[in-house]
Amino acid sequence: MALIVQKFGGSSVKDAKHVMNVAKIVTGTYSAGNDVVVVVSAQGNTTDDLVSKAKEINPTPSSREMDMLMAAGEQISIALLAMAIEKLGFPAISLLGWQAGFATNSVYSSARIKFVKPDRIRSEIGKKNIVIVAGFQGTNKYDDVTTLGRGGSDTSAVAIAAALRADRCQIFTDVDGIYTADPRKIPTARKLDEITYDEMLELATLGAQVLNNRSVEMAKKYGIELEVLSSYKGIPGTIVKEVTKMEKMLVRGVTKDTDVARITIMDVPDVPGIAFKVFSRLAAKKINVDIILQSVGRDGNKDIAFTINKSSKEAAIDALSNSFSELENSKINCDTNVAKVSVVGAGMESHPGTAAKMFEALYEIDVNIQMISTSEIKISVLIDLEDADRAVHAIHRAFLPEQ
Amino acid sequence: MALIVQKFGGSSVKDAKHVMNVAKIVTGTYSAGNDVVVVVSAQGNTTDDLVSKAKEINPTPSSREMDMLMAAGEQISIALLAMAIEKLGFPAISLLGWQAGFATNSVYSSARIKFVKPDRIRSEIGKKNIVIVAGFQGTNKYDDVTTLGRGGSDTSAVAIAAALRADRCQIFTDVDGIYTADPRKIPTARKLDEITYDEMLELATLGAQVLNNRSVEMAKKYGIELEVLSSYKGIPGTIVKEVTKMEKMLVRGVTKDTDVARITIMDVPDVPGIAFKVFSRLAAKKINVDIILQSVGRDGNKDIAFTINKSSKEAAIDALSNSFSELENSKINCDTNVAKVSVVGAGMESHPGTAAKMFEALYEIDVNIQMISTSEIKISVLIDLEDADRAVHAIHRAFLPEQ
Numbered sequence: 001m002a003l004i005v006q007k008f009g010g011s012s013v014k015d016a017k018h019v020m021n022v023a024k025i026v027t028g029t030y031s032a033g034n035d036v037v038v039v040v041s042a043q044g045n046t047t048d049d050l051v052s053k054a055k056e057i058n059p060t061p062s063s064r065e066m067d068m069l070m071a072a073g074e075q076i077s078i079a080l081l082a083m084a085i086e087k088l089g090f091p092a093i094s095l096l097g098w099q100a101g102f103a104t105n106s107v108y109s110s111a112r113i114k115f116v117k118p119d120r121i122r123s124e125i126g127k128k129n130i131v132i133v134a135g136f137q138g139t140n141k142y143d144d145v146t147t148l149g150r151g152g153s154d155t156s157a158v159a160i161a162a163a164l165r166a167d168r169c170q171i172f173t174d175v176d177g178i179y180t181a182d183p184r185k186i187p188t189a190r191k192l193d194e195i196t197y198d199e200m201l202e203l204a205t206l207g208a209q210v211l212n213n214r215s216v217e218m219a220k221k222y223g224i225e226l227e228v229l230s231s232y233k234g235i236p237g238t239i240v241k242e243v244t245k246m247e248k249m250l251v252r253g254v255t256k257d258t259d260v261a262r263i264t265i266m267d268v269p270d271v272p273g274i275a276f277k278v279f280s281r282l283a284a285k286k287i288n289v290d291i292i293l294q295s296v297g298r299d300g301n302k303d304i305a306f307t308i309n310k311s312s313k314e315a316a317i318d319a320l321s322n323s324f325s326e327l328e329n330s331k332i333n334c335d336t337n338v339a340k341v342s343v344v345g346a347g348m349e350s351h352p353g354t355a356a357k358m359f360e361a362l363y364e365i366d367v368n369i370q371m372i373s374t375s376e377i378k379i380s381v382l383i384d385l386e387d388a389d390r391a392v393h394a395i396h397r398a399f400l401p402e403q
Numbered sequence: 404m405a406l407i408v409q410k411f412g413g414s415s416v417k418d419a420k421h422v423m424n425v426a427k428i429v430t431g432t433y434s435a436g437n438d439v440v441v442v443v444s445a446q447g448n449t450t451d452d453l454v455s456k457a458k459e460i461n462p463t464p465s466s467r468e469m470d471m472l473m474a475a476g477e478q479i480s481i482a483l484l485a486m487a488i489e490k491l492g493f494p495a496i497s498l499l500g501w502q503a504g505f506a507t508n509s510v511y512s513s514a515r516i517k518f519v520k521p522d523r524i525r526s527e528i529g530k531k532n533i534v535i536v537a538g539f540q541g542t543n544k545y546d547d548v549t550t551l552g553r554g555g556s557d558t559s560a561v562a563i564a565a566a567l568r569a570d571r572c573q574i575f576t577d578v579d580g581i582y583t584a585d586p587r588k589i590p591t592a593r594k595l596d597e598i599t600y601d602e603m604l605e606l607a608t609l610g611a612q613v614l615n616n617r618s619v620e621m622a623k624k625y626g627i628e629l630e631v632l633s634s635y636k637g638i639p640g641t642i643v644k645e646v647t648k649m650e651k652m653l654v655r656g657v658t659k660d661t662d663v664a665r666i667t668i669m670d671v672p673d674v675p676g677i678a679f680k681v682f683s684r685l686a687a688k689k690i691n692v693d694i695i696l697q698s699v700g701r702d703g704n705k706d707i708a709f710t711i712n713k714s715s716k717e718a719a720i721d722a723l724s725n726s727f728s729e730l731e732n733s734k735i736n737c738d739t740n741v742a743k744v745s746v747v748g749a750g751m752e753s754h755p756g757t758a759a760k761m762f763e764a765l766y767e768i769d770v771n772i773q774m775i776s777t778s779e780i781k782i783s784v785l786i787d788l789e790d791a792d793r794a795v796h797a798i799h800r801a802f803l804p805e806q
Contacts, residue, residue, distance in 0.1 A: 016459040050479065054486055056419040061486035068497050069482035072475040076453065079472035083457055083464035094471050098501075099546055120546070143502055143523070 014044030042073025151212025417447030445476025505541030554615025
């Protein structure tokens with residue numbers, strides 16, 4: 001007998017049929033002799049419906065009232081799931097964020113969980129109830145309703161699993177696990193049985209948005225074993241944990257991120273302090289910078305290039321234009337016709353040839369590399385957008401040949 | 404400066420336009436220098452939508468989960484109203500039942516308010532916020548969400564007004580006050596400036612469903628002055644209070660109730676204990692009996708007739724059929740082709756001629772009276788359904804002639 005936390009996203013409970021499907025998964029786990037705590041998001045389109053109701057009345061509502069509104073979404077889905085489980089003849093009880101003991105800070109719309117006080121959940125488990133908890137929401141010290149922001153329900157599930165010292169936290173999604181590449185694009189992509197937290201974090205950052213990063217970070221911190229699996233297929237998914245069987249696999253995945261812009265500042269005076277000034281101005285605007293490249297100075301000038309998320313393009317140009325005297329004679333150039341392709345794998349730390357192998361694969365298909373960035377478990381390159389898909393294929397073939 | 408509680412029903416907040424209209428009324432009251440607490444029901448069709456979502460999954464959900472589901476309705480409307488008030492540039496804060504301090508018993512779906520602990524509301528008033536409270540909901544001693552059942556938002560408003568010792572509790576509706584008869588049917592019907600709690604209770608019982616009875620009873624108990632007024636017209640409504648200026652008006656209203664059935668048990672043995680047996684069996688099935696008539700015994704037999712709500716017809720016949728030996732040779736007859744017409748007015752206590760005047764009005768238009776029931780402030784007659792409208796006209800003309 002184990003204590004299992006199961007999380008279902010909005011598309012998994014989008015209508016009566018889907019809610020019943022979730023009820024069957026949950027009661028199946030319960031019938032097998034496990035204690036089950038379920039975390040649910042708002043139904044499919046409820047969130048969008050509530051947002052449009054709000055915008056019709058006030059395009060800029062206070063975030064406190066927005067959270068009050070949005071939290072109604074999970075309230076509906078937890079009650080419906082409890083009814084579905086009752087219908088199947090099993091005992092169920094639904095709990096809102098505040099009832100389940102979710103204490104957050106007061107940053108409405110993207111609150112962070114401070115702690116979970118799971119007394120009520122424990123008592124309901126003790127009564128043999130299947131406990132259904134509203135994801136994405138909590139209350140702050142004023143007893144006001146808060147929401148956790150994007151991906152919050154994953155974080156809710158991991159936080160409960162940590163507070164209850166659950167044996168496993170299962171994240172049910174539309175896909176059946178973590179793949180070495182996007183299986184819709186790369187037919188030879190393989191589902192991984194296991195992956196480490198760090199690899200998962202790199203993959204998520206790089207665009208494989210199966211698991212929210214905050215939830216993976218929290219799972220790592222508390223040592224919660226995560227499983228990413230399908231709501232529909234009934235087969236094992238991918239386990240995310242600290243140490244995995246390496247399967248002699250250098251690389252765990254190849255990803256592509258097309259949501260990138262490259263900014264180049266040309267002809268910057270080659271004097272100390274320039275980089276500091278540029279990047280502190282970007283930081284002040286809360287613009288995340290990814291790869292940074294600085295050319296070697298020549299004729300007293302140099303170039304600085306960096307990549308950012310496409311959506312920050314205007315803000316970045318704005319932050320740098322006419323901002324300080326050293327850039328007076330510089331030219332700022334922005335290119336959104338680029339993609340970042342990366343390989344991720346804890347195995348590569350100890351294999352110095354990984355980068356070379358990746359570059360070779362790109363050379364063979366005649367792809368030019370504009371920028372390079374490496375970490376212990378990741379190598380990323382910036383290339384032309386039009387080369388991205390070919391590049392992923394070639395790299396996947398090089399590291400993960402068909403079995 | 405006064406403290407005013409304002410309550411708006413579901414049709415008053417049914418869409419963005421209506422929510423903005425309510426926001427204008429509320430901020431108008433606030434701008435005039437008053438502290439304002441607003442109680443809101445769920446938006447128009449939200450309640451029906453949520454019920455059908457539930458029924459699709461489970462036709463007989465537990466009432467605890469049903470309350471959890473339904474309570475999301477007011478959560479949406481309070482947040483939207485707060486946003487509308489913010490949009491008009493006024494400070495607002497929305498509070499759920501539990502945040503506003505509504506403690507109820509544990510009868511899910513028709514919970515009763517045990518007390519309101521208005522600390523949070525007071526503190527928000529102190530901060531000069533317009534406080535918007537979710538009607539219809541509270542929490543029980545287990546910290547579970549409960550709903551108050553039909554008309555519950557009126558009761559919520561009166562309970563808050565009592566807990567805050569508010570100067571007035573305004574109930575905004577689709578009509579602009581309490582009339583001496585249904586103004587759509589009786590063109591000479593007059594709006595009353597004032598009416599007593601007891602008169603209001605009789606009128607509500609008799610089918611003039613403007614105010615929920617529980618809320619009037621609570622207002623009477625705590626001496627809360629109620630005002631029933633229109634959400635749209637911006638004119639004074641009808642004040643409901645303990646003692647009113649009598650305006651030399653004998654009768655406050657004429658009402659008709661067509662939701663009545665008359666059950667007759669014919670040829671009951673004329674022996675002691677029969678009435679007790681009949682009505683205790685009905686009571687055991689929770690069937691409310693209204694008018695009772697027992698014929699004088701003849702040939703050792705008598706008839707017992709009584710009226711009930713139409714919806715209890717089958718249950719009543721069922722409770723009496725083959726129930727005890729004395730009814731063996733009796734015949735049970737049910738007539739739904741009847742209506743109850745009543746006059747209500749505290750003035751009639753001291754005017755012995757009221758009943759006679761009413762009967763005369765009916766005689767003049769040739770309406771036969773089947774049953775009669777009287778209380779200190781009410782006279783009701785049971786007549787043929789087809790005579791009901793004519794009867795209301797004639798009685799209204801007799802007591803409340805055109806001015």
